Amino acid sequence: MSSFGQISLMLFRLTLFSLKLIKNNMERLKGKIAIVTGAAQGMGESHARTFIAEGAKVVLTDLNEERGKAIADELGENAIFIKQDVTKVEDWKKVVAEAEATFGHVNVLVNNAGILGPIKTITEISEAEYLKVIEINQNAVFYGMKYTIPSMQKAGIGSIVNISSVAGIVAIPGYPSLAYMGSKFAVRGLTKAAAVEYGKENIRANSVHPGYIKTPMMVEATDEDGSGAADAILLARMADAVEVSNLVIFLASDESSFLTGTEQVIDGGMSIQ
Incomplete structure (x- = not known):
């Protein structure tokens, strides 16, 4: 084969490889069955939508039944909504049971x-x-x-993504109380404990620590246009929810298969100042 032919063949193979990568990257969560809590708005809604786009089957939960059901209906056959109070044990048992009955063993929890x-x-x-x-x-x-780990044990694999906050990394004066900061620091510790206890069963656990994100909850803590929050961020803007979702997708996917017990900070440089 001539040098030109060899180059043409190499370029053809590279093109096929690139197309395969693009196809695979559109289905990064294929085979994943996920529970996403607080999915009727804000980051939870963003996580659910991006998970579906990446090929996952998703159980959306929230107290807002009307909004949650509307989102699930819009997302199609790979999404269901279950009304849930996350502080109620019986609700958790119901969510896991319905997830398994509808899609199979759960292997992702957000x-x-x-x-x-x-x-x-x-x-x-x-x-x-x-x-x-x-x-x-x-x-x-x-x-x-x-209540979800037993389902992951049956699946033989699992990824737990616990959403904490930058306030679970550093104490931020006046934002918003010791209850919030204490709870978010605790999530960081709970995540590490889960990683230690279940790593040998192929179940990973990582925490995500967003800074200021454009969500309804952030409106409570900042001025409406976010300019006050942007002053505290090195990148000089609040993040879009989908930017956090991209990180959550990575942690839920097999791309992060050797990552567990970590805290993933996504705050635009806010916490390093």
């Missing part, structure tokens, strides 16, 4: 549901306000892992 809570100091926040934040942001992560 513990996304959370609240900001009141913006108050230690002496200002009430015991009830404090405990509500802890129950939703911290205890629900424990419940989610406790």
Whole structure:
């Protein structure tokens, strides 16, 4: 074969390889069965939509039944919605059972549901306000892992992605309370404990620590246009929810198969200043 023929053949093979990569990258979550909590708005909705786009089957959960069901219906046959209070053990049992009955054993859990809570100091926040934040942001992560890991064990593989916050990495003055920061630091520790306990069973656990993201919850903590938040970020802007979803996809996929027990900070450089 002439040199020109050899080059042509090489280019043809490279083209085929590139097309295969593009096809595979459009199905990065093919074969994944995921539960995504807090999926009726904000980051949770973004995670659910991008998971479907990447080939996963997704169980969306939230208290907002109307909005959650509408999103699931829009996403099609690979998505279902289940109304869930993440602080209720019986709800978790129901979600896992319905996920298995509909799609099969769960192999991805995204513990996304959370609240900001009141913006108050230690002496200002009430015991009830404090405990509500802890129950939703911290205890629900424990419940989610406790009742989903058995399904992952049956599947023989699993990836747990716990959504924490940059406030689970560094203490941020006035943002928004010790309840929020304490709960998000706890998520970081819970994640590492899960990674240690279940790594030998091919179940990974990683935490994600977003900074300021353009979501309804962030409107509670910042001015409406986000300019105040942008002043604290090296990249001088708030992130779009899909930018966090891209990281969550990576952690849920086999691309991160040797990654566990880590904290993935996605804050535009906010926490290094």
